[in-house]
Amino acid sequence: MTSTHFHADPEFLLTIFDLSSTAERKERIYKDRKGHTRIIKARPPKKGILPMGESTIWEKVRRGEFPQPIKISSRITCWRKSDIVEWLKSKQ
Template sequence: MEPKQGFIRQKGLLNLVGFSAPTLWRKVKAGTFPKPVKLGQNMTAWRMEEVNQWMNSIQ
């Protein structure tokens, strides 16, 4: 079970949601998946609160 708060990087997120990286970025661009945040110059992550809200909305 994933944490309800904090951040999740792309690799963990893809395992959680079950789709590919291109599909993830297509959904982000289309506005149908939460946008990531930059945590550093080379670090992007998603807020778990937003990911959990998205997961609850599709059930």
């Protein structure tokens, strides 16, 4: 059995949170169809490396339009920084 070792340098791997950007969201309170009150918490804006959100990045991965991520555990997915840099260069 062969194992794959990944460089542990945090500058080498990027997470979805490093890549994605999100707009500011104000707190909202509303009632759903059943009359339950829902509170959506406020969220500050976040500027990632890319000007797109998480769902857009994942959609591009599914369509083969974005580099494939590396699954480093059952709950952690990252991208090689070099793959992202090459992808950005290809878009210029």
